[in-house]
Amino acid sequence: MNCCCNKQPSDLSLLSSVLNEYKDTKGSLIxxxxxxxxIYGYLPTDxxxxxxxxxxxxxxxxxxxxTFYTQFRLSPVGKHLIMLxxxxxxxxxxxxRIQAAITEELGITDGETTEDGLFSLKCVACLGCCSLSPVMMINEETYGSLTPEKAVDILRELRAKEEVE
Ligand code: FES
Known part of the structure; x- marks a missing residue:
């Protein structure tokens, strides 16, 4: 299917082996x-x-x-997914207050990605480590006992690492 926007079409051949394996199995859509x-990092329309x-x-x-399951993403996420x-x-x-500090630092709100593709912010329900609250996770790493300043420092550190690499 051709897309009406300027987005590059996805390479659908990457999905061939998955489809060959599962497409005829009932209940395998998820x-x-x-x-x-x-494969694609999210679920493009095509x-x-x-x-x-x-x-x-x-x-x-x-x-x-x-759209029903929160595990699925319909738009690309940044390299660092902040789950707050x-x-x-x-x-x-x-x-x-942590969310406000992240928004001020990165210019994105819940569900958005920075223009450089480095960060996405997603507000989520309990991450299961309430004793460390307030908590965020970035790429599997948990950061607890946050303050707005600490959260911003973490983001700046990640960005600085990117600039060195
Ligand atoms: S409320 Fe449980 S980790 Fe935030």
Whole structure:
């Protein structure tokens, strides 16, 4: 399918082996979408249409599954995905102030990615380490007992590392 925007079409051949393995297996749509996301980093629209065509589903059905589960992303994420907890303990301990500091530092709000593609911010429910609240996770690493200043320092450190590399 051709895209109407200027985005590069996805290389659908990357998904061939996944589709060959799963497309005829009942109930495998979520598995296919998980593997597609592993390959592309998110679920581009042309991939959704391709999966629909190959699995005999309507694009609306596949899109419905992709939007229902929070594990799926419909737009690309930055190299560093900041998952900022907004669960009760973190909320009580100031997660909104952390969010404001991140937004001021990076110029993005929940669900957005910086223009240079380095950072995405996603506000999430409890990350399971409330005793460290307020908490954020960046690329599997947990940062606890945050203050707005500490959060900004962490982001600046990550950015500085990128500039050295
Ligand atoms: S509420 Fe934030 S880690 Fe539990």
């Amino acid at each position: 598995t296919i979408l998980q593997k597609a996301q592993d 991939v959704i249409y391709h999966v629909a065509e190959e699995t005999g589903n309507t694009p609306a059905k596949v899109m419905g599954v992709a 907890c907004q669960g009760t303990a973190c909320h009580v301990n100031g997660s909104k």
